[in-house]
Amino acid sequence: xTVKILMVCLGNICRxxxxxxxxxxxxxxxxxxxxxxxxxxxHVGNPPDKRSILTAEKNGIDISNQRGQLxxxxxxxxxxxIFVMDSSNYEDVIAMARNEEDKKKVxxxxxxxxxxxxxxxxxxxxxxxxxxxxxxxxxxEACESIASKLLNANQND
Numbered sequence: 001x002t003v004k005i006l007m008v009c010l011g012n013i014c015r016x017x018x019x020x021x022x023x024x025x026x027x028x029x030x031x032x033x034x035x036x037x038x039x040x041x042x043h044v045g046n047p048p049d050k051r052s053i054l055t056a057e058k059n060g061i062d063i064s065n066q067r068g069q070l071x072x073x074x075x076x077x078x079x080x081x082i083f084v085m086d087s088s089n090y091e092d093v094i095a096m097a098r099n100e101e102d103k104k105k106v107x108x109x110x111x112x113x114x115x116x117x118x119x120x121x122x123x124x125x126x127x128x129x130x131x132x133x134x135x136x137x138x139x140x141e142a143c144e145s146i147a148s149k150l151l152n153a154n155q156n157d
Contacts, residue, residue: 003150004033004078008093009085012038012068014125016085017048019109019139021056021063026147031154036066037075039092043068049125055132076102083109086120110138112145
């Protein structure tokens with residue numbers, strides 16, 4: 001069985017494409033499928049922000065083929081785990097949940113590092129290139145923890 005993970009941010013061009021690329025690079029592709037989406041519709045069909053692509057590239061990850069998509073309630077049926085980048089996106093995704101089972105799939109990604117502290121990944125869109133580097137480092141650390149847990153759980157299945 002393939003475990004399906006979704007990364008969610010606002011526009012699906014900065015944080016969630018980075019998170020998708022980072023986590024996918026840490027997991028075997030035959031057992032895990034990582035994707036991303038946004039809660040806003042502005043960038044549907046577009047590639048990630050050039051600064052996200054550049055930041056990923058600097059770290060040996062190619063996200064240039066990703067395309068933005070809009071989060072929909074049917075995604076709860078597709079994905080096993082849904083990681084959101086900030087509390088605003090968390091609220092938007094939870095508002096689309098149809099039941100408690102849906103809600104249990106959703107988690108702030110930085111809860112991996114700061115459980116229960118509700119720490120947001122800052123949106124680097126209006127910032128400088130080094131803001132993307134900082135976001136990359138946060139996401140890389142969180143994805144390392146997520147990958148470790150997923151791989152351990154997968155070995156036990």
